[in-house]
Amino acid sequence: MTYCVGMVLDRGLVFMSDTRTNAGLDNISTFRKITLWEEPGDRVLTLLSSGNLATTQSVVSLLNERSKSPEDRTPTLLTAPSMFQAANMVADTLREVVARYRQGGLTAETQKFSATMILGGQIGESPPRLFLIYPEGNFIEAGRDTPFFQIGETKYGRPILVRAYDPALSFEQAMKLLIVSFDSTLKANLSVGAPFDYHLYSRDSLKLGPTGRIGVDDPYFNEISLAWGNALKAALDSLPDFERVPDP
Amino acid sequence: MTYCVGMVLDRGLVFMSDTRTNAGLDNISTFRKITLWEEPGDRVLTLLSSGNLATTQSVVSLLNERSKSPEDRTPTLLTAPSMFQAANMVADTLREVVARYRQGGLTAETQKFSATMILGGQIGESPPRLFLIYPEGNFIEAGRDTPFFQIGETKYGRPILVRAYDPALSFEQAMKLLIVSFDSTLKANLSVGAPFDYHLYSRDSLKLGPTGRIGVDDPYFNEISLAWGNALKAALDSLPDFERVPDP
Incomplete structure (x- = not known):
């Protein structure tokens, strides 16, 4: 399993991912699930991956190879004219890889090769955009009503995001919110693990923002x-108790 | 889907369940998922059900019928000598019903007839006990390390239970905690819905405690x-922000 979040703020885009991969409970490793592309002054793209590691690594490798030989295939991720085209490109590559691994596979096994991705970034003078890409090669875009996407083990960390997300959050506050969301997930699911990678992209900067690992x-x-x-317990204490219990 | 919680406190046992059942998104109904049995001065049993409604209703009906004709089959739920025996009886009945519906069914369909249950209560002078019963007819018991069980859509409402559960909670506080946990689930999953039924059993009372619907x-x-x-947002505000974001 995995837990990744991509979030649209007034300030820019925020991305965080865990780094645990596991094939069975006794075969766990740490892998980076966040990939960054930058053409300073022109574009910044961030990709978060959840699902089969062979699939997601293949997708990233293919996207990279094709960017390096634009004569074979244009446009590439580094020359796509818009975020929509970039999302299309990632989605097509994902579908291509999943389809290849599934060929001739046992039916019951094919689900294993699946993957889901979050792509966010900004190209040229268009505003930053954020997409959720499905293994079938289609995708949806974040908007005012759904300003963040989660992939992987999304449920434990969702209530706090739903309650506390605000587009006006600063990067410092958004990081705090994400760390709380990741901590709740970590406490409940063994297959989500630290360290956590992050990238904070400032709107209209068109260069990589602060990145790091926690x-x-x-x-x-x-x-x-x-x-x-402690704050949760205090918050609960601050609410009125249920008063309808009769005395014994 | 469903969301039910059974919890062991120093004070006794607390049970809460939602009431939504759905067969597709456009076919939703309200059903009671909590069943109570009482022999004042001798025993109180509470059963929470999640899963296929036909299965769980069959189990309850069978348990009831057999209690009314003890000459056919002894012991019944109302005469079982211990909570362990009562849990065994519920588990056997559940397995029997699931097995019957699965007979001759399509393989892909059989998962549908599954159900999971929580049984808690007290018999005679033994302490109150709480069990989680699986569709295969086996079960586990709550203990000091795992003092509560959830069934159904358990993930959204789990973080607050993990953080705030305390065996010393009063009934009034436990109800507040459960309402927060149910509210978080309700906000995230359409197939969990109010009203919520509850039962508060006082240790060693051997009679039904307060019950009601919210x-x-x-x-x-x-x-x-x-x-x-609001309290969550205030709690988040009270934590220090992430200070490692360099000035642009």
């Missing part, structure tokens, strides 16, 4: 995890 | 739902 032993992560547990 | 228009439910959203 480990389990990160002091800020531990402070938030502990303080959030 | 609707969407219940003033307390609405107060908690609104106040919880």
Whole structure:
């Protein structure tokens, strides 16, 4: 499993992903699930991947190879005229890889090769855009009503995002919100694991923003995890108790 | 889908269930998913059901019928000597019903007839016990490390239970905690719906405790739902922001 979130803010785009992959409970590894492309002054793209690791790595490798030999195939991800075209390109590549692995596979096994991706970024003078790409090669775009996408193990970390997301969040506040959401997921699902990778893209900068990795032993992560547990209990205490229990 | 929780407290046992059943998105109904049995001074049993409604109703009907004609089959749920024996009886009945519906069914369809149940209660001088019963007819018991069970759509409402559960909670506090957990689930999954049924069993009382139903228009439910959203945001605000974002 995996947990990744991509979020549209007034300030720009925020991305976070975990790094755990597992093939069975006793075969776990750390892999980067966030891929960045940059042509300074022209475009920045961020891709988050969930699902079969062989599939998602193939997709990224194909996208990279094709960007390096634009004479074979144009446009590439680095020359696509719009984010919509870039999303189309990632979606087509994903569908191509999934279809190839599924050929001749056992029916029951084919689900395994599936993957879902989040692509966000900005090209030229168009505004930043964020897409959720399905293994079938179709995709949807974030809008005012659905300003963030989650992929992988999305349920545990969703309630706090639904309640606390605000487009006016600063990067500092958005990172805090995401860390709380990731911490809730981590506590409930063994197949989601730290460290967490992030990328903060500033609207209209057209260059990579701050990126980094937050480990389990990160002091800020531990402070938030502990303080959030206490703050939740305090929040619950602040609400009125259910008064309809008669005395025994 | 469904959402039910059974919880062991120092004070006794707490049960809550939603009431929505659906066969497709446009065919929804309200059904009671909590069943109570009482022999005052001797035993109180509470059963929560999730899964196929035909299966769970059959199980309850069979248990009831057999209780009424103990000459045919002994012991019945109302004469079982221990909670363990009662859990065995419910589990056997569940397995029997699931197996019957599956006979001759299409393989792909059989999963549909599945159900999962929570049984809690107290018999005689033994302490209260709580069991999670699987469709295969086996079951596990709550203990100090796992003092509550959830069935159905369990993920959205789990983080707050994990963080705020405490065996010393009063019934009033436990109801508040459960309402928050149910509200988070309700907000995320259309197939979980109010009203919510509850039963609060006082340890060693050996009689039914307060029961009731909380609707969407219940003033307390609405107060908690609104106040919880605000309290969550305030809790998040109270944590330190992520300070590692460099100035642009």
